[in-house]
Amino acid sequence: MSDLKNIRPFKVPHNYFNDFDKKLKGKIDLENHQSDFKVPENYFSKVEAEIVSKINFYKTKTVPLFRYILLVAAAILSFIFITFDTSAEDNTEMTVLILEDYLMENSTYEIADHNADYLSFEMINMDQSINYEDALELRLLSETPMNLNLFDDE
């Protein structure tokens, strides 16, 4: 009975074990069909970094916020600028009206007698962008004798 232990009833083809490695390798190659194509060394670790560098992950979040901040800042600046500009324009207009009235109401001699303090602070706001002396000078230099009421005294 113990002799039977060493008898192998099953047989293998000739050179089966010698060819086994080759056959197995061939099968593995067949299963890994794309092994014929190669990639540069470390390609897959490098390409990941390259792809990530092309994508701005926070773009969708930060850009609108940045734009929003910019828009708010622009709106505030525009408001300040427009308000300031408008008030400056209004004040200039007011100054011109006051000065026009002053020039209409007073003769050149009277004007000549007036000193710089003649026009009260209540009449012309000191905050305005153009001071009344400059406005007056401009007006006097640019107006015609008619506007200056040179003939009113006559």
Added chain:
Amino acid sequence: MESQNQFINALKNTETQASAFAKLLADYKERLYWHIRKIVIDHDDANDVLQNTFVKVFQNINGFKENSTIYTWMYKIATNEALNLIKKKSKHHGVSNADWIETKVSKLESDSYFDGDELSVRLQNAVSKLPEKQRLVFNMKYFDEMKYDNISEILGTSVGGLKASYHIAVKKIKKQINE
């Protein structure tokens, strides 16, 4: 499906998209690369297409309809990108798409990123002579061992049509190799 939904949500959420995208890249870059490479043949072209594919995936993730898997959606983008590159390059060189691919395959033996034997080159030559659709079906079925259902979703062709295409492609290739 639940985990896919969570993953898609992570990709859409600006707080989590960077890490989710890193996972997407790690999981799919090689699979997509080999799919693209077999279509465009050349490594540099495959590299361009792979990068464009992932950039498009990122850019369009918010529009991703979750009625397909992200895997098939990405394959679809990669396939379209690869075919568009062939179209663009062949047009630029004044040749047909098929001629462009055949030329690429004819240079495989001298390609430093290809080390197939003679039989492998003959197989690639035979595949390159197939019409575009059959070539895609053959690559996806034979090399990538994809299921017809998935190929159907990616290429938008019925399973029956795909089976017929694959059958015809195999017959043509066998004939070509045995010539």
